Amino acid sequence: MTAPRKLFIKTYGCQMNVYDSERMAEALGASGYVPTDTAADADMILLNTCHIREKAAEKVYSELGRLKPLKDGNPDLKIGIAGCVAQAEGAEIMRRAPVVDLVVGPQTYHRLPAMEAAARAGERPVDTDFPDEDKFEHLPKGPRAVRGVSAFLTVQEGCDKFCAFCVVPYTRGAEVSRPAERILREARDLVERGVREVTLLGQNVNGYHGEGLDGRDWSLARLVRELAEIDGLWRIRYTTSHPNDMSDDLIAAHGDLDKLMPYLHLPVQSGSDKILKAMNRKHTAAEYLEILDRLREVRPDLALSGDFIVGFPGEGEAEFEATMELVRKAGYHSAFSFKYSARPGTPAAERPVLPDAVLDVRLHELQALITEQQRAAQQAMVGREVQVLFEKPGRMPGQMVGKSDYLHAVHATGEGIAPGQLRRVRITESATNSLAAVLL
Ligand code: SAH
Numbered sequence: 359m360t361a362p363r364k365l366f367i368k369t370y371g372c373q374m375n376v377y378d379s380e381r382m383a384e385a386l387g388a389s390g391y392v393p394t395d396t397a398a399d400a401d402m403i404l405l406n407t408c409h410i411r412e413k414a415a416e417k418v419y420s421e422l423g424r425l426k427p428l429k430d431g432n433p434d435l436k437i438g439i440a441g442c443v444a445q446a447e448g449a450e451i452m453r454r455a456p457v458v459d460l461v462v463g464p465q466t467y468h469r470l471p472a473m474e475a476a477a478r479a480g481e482r483p484v485d486t487d488f489p490d491e492d493k494f495e496h497l498p499k500g501p502r503a504v505r506g507v508s509a510f511l512t513v514q515e516g517c518d519k520f521c522a523f524c525v526v527p528y529t530r531g532a533e534v535s536r537p538a539e540r541i542l543r544e545a546r547d548l549v550e551r552g553v554r555e556v557t558l559l560g561q562n563v564n565g566y567h568g569e570g571l572d573g574r575d576w577s578l579a580r581l582v583r584e585l586a587e588i589d590g591l592w593r594i595r596y597t598t599s600h601p602n603d604m605s606d607d608l609i610a611a612h613g614d615l616d617k618l619m620p621y622l623h624l625p626v627q628s629g630s631d632k633i634l635k636a637m638n639r640k641h642t643a644a645e646y647l648e649i650l651d652r653l654r655e656v657r658p659d660l661a662l663s664g665d666f667i668v669g670f671p672g673e674g675e676a677e678f679e680a681t682m683e684l685v686r687k688a689g690y691h692s693a694f695s696f697k698y699s700a701r702p703g704t705p706a707a708e709r710p711v712l713p714d715a716v717l718d719v720r721l722h723e724l725q726a727l728i729t730e731q732q733r734a735a736q737q738a739m740v741g742r743e744v745q746v747l748f749e750k751p752g753r754m755p756g757q758m759v760g761k762s763d764y765l766h767a768v769h770a771t772g773e774g775i776a777p778g779q780l781r782r783v784r785i786t787e788s789a790t791n792s793l794a795a796v797l798l
């Protein structure tokens with residue numbers, strides 16, 4: 359018997375790519391591949407790429423440069439490009455990078471086994487279709503992977519919002535929601551394999567409107583309510599949301615579903631109405647803050663997270679100051695901020711850009727404010743009792759790390775503590791990226 363072939367996947371970008379990488383590993387598992395953590399061992403290397411900012415896309419080409427010597431040493435090694443760069447510039451990758459053997463977009467990786475076989479036969483297949491079939495339903499059934507206690511579950515893909523800066527509507531296509539029945543089936547299967555927390559994923563997850571069990575359109579709130587009925591599933595999260603899809607029923611669900619965690623990633627990008635309009639976000643800063651008020655009315659302890667872009671074309675000092683002001687008013691537990699990156703093919707790419715030095719200064723200023731808020735929010739946890747779902751051993755002997763309801767990383771030591779346990783703890787200390795706790 360020949361040894362199984364080894365697959366190494368490197369994942370860039372968002373959680374959706376993390377989820378897709380797991381599915382691709384399962385798809386190729388059916389072709390006899392087993393995962394490896396070292397590229398040097400691999401018979402197949404897949405880069406699951408991100409196209410969101412210029413830097414993210416460039417990483418692919420530098421990584422290919424690093425992988426070339428491996429291929430020179432092992433002619434049987436196949437290299438594939440998956441994900442959003444594959445979708446956006448598949449043909450160009452094939453031209454620019456002769457080391458690449460196959461290119462597969464985010465909507466067709468269920469076809470990977472056939473593509474892998476074609477690559478082994480000396481072809482260089484490229485598949486960046488947006489097929490009608492649901493790739494999740496067409497994935498070959500490989501061996502059931504062992505799961506941790508927390509898992510991602512894709513419920514919706516693609517985006518129809520067309521923010522002026524963003525490539526996602528082009529790389530992931532139009533919004534498609536999976537039928538509730540399949541999502542519930544997948545959730546039950548995860549729970550059977552020991553999963554206790556699911557994070558529902560979608561580029562625009564709260565825009566979910568899939569076919570419900572009753573044949574009608576279900577909203578995300580309706581879906582979450584049904585998921586909350588599953589015994590053994592303790593926690594539900596969802597990401598990423600758009601403010602305009604924060605419906606009344608979803609806000610209400612935050613108030614009356616214990617299993618829906620008090621944490622929300624709700625990007626706003628800018629605090630200036632002028633810039634929000636130029637970004638095609640279709641809401642104002644005041645409307646965003648009002649949504650937060652309503653959420654906090656039903657869930658006062660909600661931990662808020664967000665995304666910001668600094669230096670969008672047309673952003674002057676006043677517009678940037680409006681963003682700082684919004685951050686002060688909103689109060690974030692954490693937030694991500696990025697320098698605007700012009701992406702080919704998006705409407706904003708045609709507009710004049712600001713000097714990079716200006717972007718650097720603004721990013722620095724915004725990040726300082728966000729860090730200050732984050733530190734204060736973490737510090738405020740000290741002395742509080744919270745629930746932690748423990749996931750894996752920590753770095754110290756006997757230590758276990760997990761996540762609080764608010765998604766803080768928490769570590770604790772104690773008698774009988776093990777992965778998969780949901781335990782009450784008291785927070786004793788706040789460090790930069792985690793909290794220390796004692797079991798109660
Ligand atoms: N669907 C999600 C986020 C997708 S991308 C949403 O709508 O919130 C993740 C984040 O990357 C965005 O929220 C935005 O802050 C940032 N981003 C997207 N395009 C960008 C660009 N061209 N330049 C800089 N940051 C960008």
Ligand code: SF4
Pocket residue numbers: 517518519520521524525526527561562600
């Ligand atoms: Fe991109 Fe906007 Fe869609 Fe988010 S909502 S994926 S930022 S176009």
Ligand code: F3S
Pocket residue numbers: 370371372373374375407408409410441442525526529530561
């Ligand atoms: Fe990147 Fe594609 Fe996700 S561009 S952020 S990997 S949807």
